[in-house]
Amino acid sequence: MEKVVTFLLDGEVIQGQEGQSIMQAADKAGKYIPRLCAHKDLTPHGSCRICTVLVNGRPQSACTQPIADGILVESETPKVNQLRTDIIDMLFVEGNHFCMFCEKSGNCELQALAYRFGITAPKYPYQFPQRDVDASHPDIFLDRDRCVLCGRCVRASKELDGKNVFQFVGRGVEKRIAVNSEKGLKDTDADVVDKAISVCPVGAILKKRVGYAVPVGRRLYDHQPIGSASEDETTK
């Protein structure tokens, strides 16, 4: 029998199973911790830091930090939410995110997080990086301008699809998502039904010709902010 672990999340007593991350235990208890690179079907990555919480006063990523008896976890506090807001602000200016015509708008987790944290305009200067699109695949469109380097596609391709279509190349500000062929996506074994395609939280990896098929008003985050109970769990 697994050991029950008890800790405090924003002053509330939470019980989880030994070996769970703070995020897993919080999800089980119905407490939402904002996230971007984390996905319930994938190994935690701990890279985006949106799920940062304070554990006994020290910042930790909730998706990778295991729970322990008696820890004090702070999540929904002004200080922690300011950290998250700053990260989201940086993600927006680091890429080329044009929500006004992006077909993922309304279903985009980055955009939804920005709305959740009340970001109406970026506070940092735009970087306008030069990035390439890969339209070579007949059914998949890769738009690196919108990539937030969350690595979901990298992990999903390996862990869920049993392939190795996506990988990171470069370091620091030069880091990019790459595909497993110099000739582009068309030359890989990527398939439009792969999990790696559907787990993208933003509009970087798209199924071609879907576009704006879902009308405004019926999109995932048109009425409820991200993290609401009614949200489709498969997108996380």
Add this chain to the structure above:
Amino acid sequence: MSDKPETRRIVIEPVTRVEGHGKVTILLDDEAKVKQARLHIVEFRGFERFIQGRPFWELPVLVQRLCGICPVSHHLAAAKAVDGIVGVDTLTPTALKMRLLMHHGQFLQSHALHFFHLSSPDLLFGFDADVSERNVIGVAAKYPELARQGILLRKYGQEIIKATAGKKIHGTGAIPGGVNKNLSLEERDQLLSEIDQIMEWARGAVALAKGYTLEHLDDLSGFGSFDSNHLSIVRSDGAYDIYDGGLRARDAEGNIIFDHVENEKYDEYLAEEVRSWTYMKFPFIKEIGPEAGWYRVGPLARVNNCDFFDTPEAEKERKEFKSLTDDKPNNITMAYHWTRMIELLHSVEKIQELLNDSDLQGEDLVVTGKRRDEAVGIIEAPRGTLFHHYRVNEDDQVTMANLIVSTTSNNEPMNRAVQKVAEDYLSGVPEITEGLLNRVEVAIRAYDPCLSCATHAMGQMPLIVELMDQQGRIVDRKIKG
């Protein structure tokens, strides 16, 4: 003292109560006679270039960002072109009628905005009225019921756009091969509950524009007016149509230059000329050439061009309008206002007709076809004929875009109107007053130009008038705003 003749340069920048930013320059010789008058468009947008590489299904949503006033026009023109790319020539009845409803809602809101908010101050208070009163706030203070009607007419059009495109501005309703939603019974009933009142106000708007034009006909006949060709699309039976049809051009006497030209062949009949002093091109009819082949588009051209309206009240108004010129084209620039309100009435009639059509509740929204690499979409936008032409590669990316927006076609006519008004009212005048300069803007406003095809500037725009000598030294300067 120099013996050289002194040239004075008057600059009106920005032109006010129009969409977008432009400026007018007027050169006066040493006898204060107008040597040259030009309307310059000083913004550069670059859409045709930066959409290259984007996937074609983005176009209707991406390209509509050209404009915040009539985005539906760009949305639908691009959608028609993208229909062609996906090999669809005929939409389902539900899809077609949803798009038509969206388009007529757009005409209603755009025309109401222009007439009531932007132009009515000139018509109600006079061109020379105190500038502190001659604005939409002044209209609201002195004619509160009229201002209210204008605002609510526009609001109704915006509600139709929201019901069909999901948002009042920059929606997503039209998708390749169809639409992404139908009209719910709840949406329909809400819109129908107001239609009788909207119709009544639309009739009043026509009466106001008609009454003003007829009352001031002697003054308006020559005001910025000139003979011109007229271009628009018309339905296959010659009826007025703003969504689908072939291109028709008439000369100033009403003779047909070409008729029922298929959309895909537009570039066999029309070409564009570039001039160094403005970012806006000058389209012309190839057969006639750039000197005399320029043409007008928009409400005046459409009403001049069509054989009839297929709604009773607009047709009655058209006949009365055409009777003024013995059924020949009317070339009075200020008649744009009258024809714009006839179109507004027609759109309200069409909206009523469509709302009572059960096809709008249909579930069959999208059709597919065999993929093509090139397509043209032409519609009538509130300001005139709008052309979208795209080529797409095998990876679904746009490789070429050619957009001829309505205001571009009216470039030469607006410049002619500016020249005419400047010559008639500013030449040899000892003191150039604000009221005289406003006449130049009144002539431009008649065309309802969307100079950047962009969103409105908020607040009061400054008007700067500078008098310069031949060396460019400012000898006098007045600032308003």
